Amino acid sequence: MYFRSISLTQFRNYHTATLDLSPEGNIFFGTNGQGKTNLLEALHCLCVGRSPRGARDTEIIKQGCDFYRLSGVAFRKSGTRLDIELNFQKPNRKSLKINGQSQKAVSEFIGQLSVVSVSPEDIAITSGSPSYRRRYLDIALSQTHRSYLSALQEYQRILDQRNAILKEIQIKPEKRRTLRDQLLVWDQQFAQAGATVIEHRLNAVDFLSKKAHQMHQYVSADTENLQCRYIPAFSTDTTSLADAFYQTLRKQQEKDEVRGYTTLGPHRDDLRITLNGFDLRTYGSQGQLRTACISLRIAEAEWLAAKAQESPIMLLDEVFAELDLSRTHQLMELFQQYGQVFIATAREADFAKCPSSFQTFYIDQGHIKP
Amino acid sequence: MYFRSISLTQFRNYHTATLDLSPEGNIFFGTNGQGKTNLLEALHCLCVGRSPRGARDTEIIKQGCDFYRLSGVAFRKSGTRLDIELNFQKPNRKSLKINGQSQKAVSEFIGQLSVVSVSPEDIAITSGSPSYRRRYLDIALSQTHRSYLSALQEYQRILDQRNAILKEIQIKPEKRRTLRDQLLVWDQQFAQAGATVIEHRLNAVDFLSKKAHQMHQYVSADTENLQCRYIPAFSTDTTSLADAFYQTLRKQQEKDEVRGYTTLGPHRDDLRITLNGFDLRTYGSQGQLRTACISLRIAEAEWLAAKAQESPIMLLDEVFAELDLSRTHQLMELFQQYGQVFIATAREADFAKCPSSFQTFYIDQGHIKP
Structure with missing residues (x-):
């Protein structure tokens, strides 16, 4: 399973943003506090309908706004296309559509798109x-x-x-x-x-x-x-x-x-x-x-x-931070054997040698620069 | 206050080790799991009489041994010399000597030598x-x-x-x-x-x-x-x-x-x-x-x-791991304004430009190489 694209509206520190993604790997670069982890969170929400860290939907909405929307185009290994749209409107109206069809309960959706988040809190x-x-x-x-x-x-x-x-x-x-x-x-x-x-x-x-x-x-x-x-x-x-x-x-x-x-x-x-x-x-x-x-x-x-x-798609947030170079190298090799990988990092130097099939994005205060 | 030297006996993964220290800064390099953090823990124990993370003394003893000993030579700003010796013998005999004199209770000692630990768990x-x-x-x-x-x-x-x-x-x-x-x-x-x-x-x-x-x-x-x-x-x-x-x-x-x-x-x-x-x-x-x-x-x-x-002496364990280069640089500047600093890191490259007054140590499986 992989995402071809995602869009965010009033999600965390993003006003609106759309990204075309590489089916293999995507790297989000940026200094601390710019919104790298928020992009990973958006992907996670699209996969399982809720935040990986148990954040409440009202906390996820951009400050001063009253709804957020996430959408994404994903493909299964079989080639099946999935258009996913997740909406949340204050105070507590949440809805999920797959290929235009409303899903009864967000929890019903769990397991359809599998995801593994690797984060510092782990x-x-x-x-x-x-x-x-x-x-x-x-x-x-x-x-x-x-x-x-x-x-x-x-x-x-x-x-x-x-x-x-x-x-x-x-x-x-x-x-x-x-x-x-x-x-x-x-x-x-x-x-x-x-x-x-x-x-x-x-x-x-x-x-x-x-x-x-x-x-x-x-x-x-x-x-x-x-x-x-x-x-x-x-x-x-x-x-x-x-x-x-x-x-x-x-x-x-x-x-x-x-x-x-x-x-x-x-x-x-x-x-x-x-x-x-x-x-x-x-x-x-x-x-x-x-x-x-x-x-x-x-x-x-x-x-x-x-x-x-x-x-599953893999969301890797500052994974290599405390590891020595040998472990970092071995891990990078390992991750490439899996499906679509997303990496967020404040350290560009660590990924100087990432594969050419990877897409890179520079994140700056909720704006995405190619 | 600064340490001029420390010695470890049967402490964590060290059999015996003695280090002559720089009064300004000391960097412990090494890959993961070699014993860098254990050195910082030893310094912390010598300052306040117990482990910073609440580890029990029996956990601190090297596997298979039945006592540990830490000693250190420290100097106050005034020039006063302090010889500190901390002993622990299984199952629960702990003693602390300052300049050869036994201290009644280890807790009495708290506050005499001040220390700040900055660690990933923070x-x-x-x-x-x-x-x-x-x-x-x-x-x-x-x-x-x-x-x-x-x-x-x-x-x-x-x-x-x-x-x-x-x-x-x-x-x-x-x-x-x-x-x-x-x-x-x-x-x-x-x-x-x-x-x-x-x-x-x-x-x-x-x-x-x-x-x-x-x-x-x-x-x-x-x-x-x-x-x-x-x-x-x-x-x-x-x-x-x-x-x-x-x-x-x-x-x-x-x-x-x-x-x-x-x-x-x-x-x-x-x-x-x-x-x-x-x-x-x-x-x-x-x-x-x-x-x-x-x-x-x-x-x-x-x-x-x-x-x-x-x-106080400052013990910095993988402090910069998740930070971008700008923050890392600013912090390094800040830390140099304080007293004696100890830095443990698996990433030598981050400290390529450390001051010449700093002493560096390479840690490998409980052995210290200059």
Whole structure:
């Protein structure tokens, strides 16, 4: 999949802008704060209907305006053309058209156009709390498995219910008996939804870990061994995931009652990452944490490519900033093996030797110069 | 203040290493994961007795060893020589000697040798949750005002007590009356300690905001206006801070009882940062967020210099990574105006034109080559 062109209207710091794009690679040059990342964000919004960083639509509109519009012409590997138009009007009217046809819900669109964003904030995946690693898995899986997204939403819905009941037990111990009966009713469904989420994640990590390992090995010139493991909070050897989850829930119920919330399940699981056998988060250097993030993102791209039968577009924002020249060189080689690539950078010198098929753009205060 | 030399024994990936340092500037070159950041961490530990990132001492020891030792020879501006030795032996024996004399508590040492670390993780100050901004203020103030550190610890101690009582009210509503009486006993002291913390913070922000504004203006070549404001959760116009805090606490008590914790106070306050009038966290680009962090760190260095009558040492870890050439150039100029500077970078090319008084070191797998 690749974009042939995109247009922005009143999006972030752009009044209007239209770009004709190279199907292979596009580089956005510019000093800090000119709007390079905003272009990548626009592409991301066109692919999945919302900002990659969870920005609200009202924050995305250019200051002083009351709507934004994004449009793009994309082509699938098969040659099929897609005309995409995303509109947002204050306070909260959002619409998406594909080939002129209004889409019922923006969320329905997720997974049709796959995208991987590699950004400076990614460092949280390897150095931050488990929530960032869960989010990494959730996004990859949501783009490829609609059943995953449903299970995750169902799980979250029951989790909220379950936590509300636990909270009530804590506050009104006199009602404990009735409330415990309510928990019993929910827990079977809860364990089922949770098991589906975990099963998907185990499969994904199996794939992602292998790929990330390969990528990291390549980028680090064979000096570093990256391993990832997803470990559910209960043993899954002897019984089904749902049964094991249900049994453990029952066992830990008193603990949950004391705490007033659900203390185990996929909403608390972690993806453990090691480098050369040591915990990456504790012992990794900044460059190693960064390299591992990028390896995980490339693995995500491979995952999407394997599921959708075509490469996602890749949005690379200041990817090479903290890396040494050897890693930068290896990565640049790698990225060229994928589909359409977009690179935003404040450092022109790093891309002096980019392929001739790449298009370059100079960004200056929301204006694009060829 | 500057270091003339440092020695590391079984620290991180170093077996043993000794460096003779330039009083002006020292650059650690090396590819990713070789140990550049570990050298900066060693210097930080020697200044304040513990790791800048909150790493545990057992994590800092070289793999397979059971102690680490750091020593350094430093000179004050006045010419006074300081021989510092920090030892840690598993499982938890830590000692610090200054000029051969054992120091009672490592925490007593804080503030004697001031240091400012500028690191990639700093991005959390401008883009992360309020806790990172509070931490930025707390560290600057703890290094300069012992009374601040005491007030903060006292405040935290009472906060924990207060929260325990609120939690108990939530769980045992039948004991509400007695517990409320207990709260009354604590709240006067709580408001007093909180007010001391806030007062210090307001003073510091007054200074830091002005300096950070100047620095940011310089680095951005006069194009960006950075402003910081600390806003307590209650109006302080008509009465003393402690009274205002106490009154607001009393008013919000029911809310606190429902939530089961203290919902206002300096432990929840934020430092609001704007760029050209807009919220930096929401609207700033990566380069702007990064520049603002660095401006805040330089302001912190100015704060320490003003209090201690001499410049702190500055540890700069991959500071320029995401910045354009103009900002990089301006920053390099700025840093040279301060005391001793340490720079770690994977990009030798960026420092091709460093001053001749700077010492350079090449770091390769825990070995230091001249």
